[in-house]
Amino acid sequence: MELKGKFADVAGTRTRYYDLGEGEPTILIHGGGPGASGASNYRKNIESLSAKRRVIVIDLPGFGETEGKLKDGPVFPAMGDFVRDFMDVIGVTKASFVGNSMGGATSLMVALRAPERVNKLVLMGTGGSQAIFSPMPTEGLRRMAMFYGGEGPTMEKLKGVIDLLVFDASSITEQLLAERLKAAKRPDIIDIFKRPPADLWRENLASLSHQTLLIWGREDRVVPLDSSFLLLKTIPNARLHVFPKCGHWAQWEKAEEFNAMVAEFLDRP
Numbered sequence: 001m002e003l004k005g006k007f008a009d010v011a012g013t014r015t016r017y018y019d020l021g022e023g024e025p026t027i028l029i030h031g032g033g034p035g036a037s038g039a040s041n042y043r044k045n046i047e048s049l050s051a052k053r054r055v056i057v058i059d060l061p062g063f064g065e066t067e068g069k070l071k072d073g074p075v076f077p078a079m080g081d082f083v084r085d086f087m088d089v090i091g092v093t094k095a096s097f098v099g100n101s102m103g104g105a106t107s108l109m110v111a112l113r114a115p116e117r118v119n120k121l122v123l124m125g126t127g128g129s130q131a132i133f134s135p136m137p138t139e140g141l142r143r144m145a146m147f148y149g150g151e152g153p154t155m156e157k158l159k160g161v162i163d164l165l166v167f168d169a170s171s172i173t174e175q176l177l178a179e180r181l182k183a184a185k186r187p188d189i190i191d192i193f194k195r196p197p198a199d200l201w202r203e204n205l206a207s208l209s210h211q212t213l214l215i216w217g218r219e220d221r222v223v224p225l226d227s228s229f230l231l232l233k234t235i236p237n238a239r240l241h242v243f244p245k246c247g248h249w250a251q252w253e254k255a256e257e258f259n260a261m262v263a264e265f266l267d268r269p
Contacts, residue, residue, distance in 0.1 A: 001047040003039055003057075005065065010086045016065040017086070018057040021050030024119070025095040026266060028057045029083065029103030030064075031248075032075070032127070032192045033222075034147045034161055035180025037064030041100055044255035049098075049263060056095070058086060060106070062190025064183065070190055074198035075102070076128055080109025084117060096120040096266055100251060101223060102127050102192060105200055111210055112203050121212040122262050123231070125223045125248045128200030132226040140164040140222030140248065145193040153184045164221045167247040205234040212238040213265045217246030217253065 005016045018038060026049065030041035038057035039046075049055050060079055062068035070078050083106055087095065096119040099107035104126030111118040137145070143161045147153060158181050163169050212235050216228045225242065232240045241261065243254045251258050 003046065008086070008089050010082065010089050011069075013061055013069040013082070014067045015061075015086060016059045017090070018046070019054070019090070020046060020057075021052070021054045023053040024266070025054045025056055025092050027083070027087075027092075027095045027097050027107075028055060029097065029099040029106050030058075030060065031101030031103050031125075032063075033101070033144055033165065034153060034158060035182070035184035037183060039064070040176065040179060040183075041103075041249075042251060045251050045259055045262075048259040052263065053266065056090070056092070058083070060103075062186075062188060068186070068188030068190050073196065075190075075192045075195040076105040076109050076198040076200060077113075078195075079106040080113060083107075083110055084114055087117060093117070094119055096122070098122040098124075098251075098262060099126065100124045101248065105198070108200055108203075108205075111208055112200075112205075115208065115210070118210055120266060121208075121210050122215065122265065123212065124215040124250045125217065125220050126214070126227075126231065127223055128198055129223070129227040129230050130199070130201045131224050132229050134224040134226055138222055138224060144222075147184070148189075148191050153181060155181055158184065165248045166253055167217065167219045167245050168253065171253065201230045201234070205231065206236060208235050208237075210235075210237060211265075211268075213262070214238055214240040215250050215258070215261075216240065216242050217248060217250050218242050218244050219246060220248045222248040
């Protein structure tokens with residue numbers, strides 16, 4: 001499927017997004033790994049999910065082709081405020097959200113700060129929670145945090161990060177690696193690991209009435225499975241699905257099952 005991007009000015013930031021399909025809007029938000037973008041994270045999902053609904057895929061500030069302009073402060077609240085501004089600019093009053101890692105945390109921030117703007121939440125390997133058993137930070141987070149240090153971005157470093165994002169690295173193509181390395185080298189990248197931390201598990205998650213689907217890979221080596229437990233226990237209408245033989249990219253590694261599950265969840269009254 002060939003994607004044709006659009007651009008909008010969001011709070012002075014030139015922002016790329018994709019807008020496909022018709023019906024109830026669903027916003028897809030990518031993670032914060034090096035070289036991430038909306039298209040690269042959701043390449044295997046956009047066509048399927050947009051068949052029966054309006055799907056909007058955004059590049060967050062400093063990722064993809066969106067300018068690296070973001071207000072100061074912890075990254076999750078800043079990104080959440082940016083997404084709300086983006087919704088205002090494109091005229092979307094309310095949407096469901098699908099978010100991976102940082103994108104999941106960003107989606108949660110939108111729901112926490114403006115619950116009336118959110119319909120349903122699908123959160124995969126969401127950042128900002130607290131692991132119950134696993135030692136933190138994980139190897140995946142450590143590799144991401146060191147990615148821009150020393151000699152800066154390299155293909156070797158990128159492969160080291162991507163290897164920990166998936167259970168089976170054979171699905172990663174040279175094209176994807178080249179695309180992400182190019183994006184990671186842009187001069188206005190936002191290094192989320194230089195921002196203050198934001199512990200979303202300390203927020204009032206119990207106030208969220210939204211139907212919430214938590215999706216985790218059992219072998220997630222970036223945000224481990226036991227990070228889902230506080231979210232599952234605290235968000236009143238949360239349910240959890242765990243994919244075996246799956247890492248941090250459930251939407252990539254289990255695309256067919258993921259697409260069917262998410263579509264059914266979003267279509268449910």
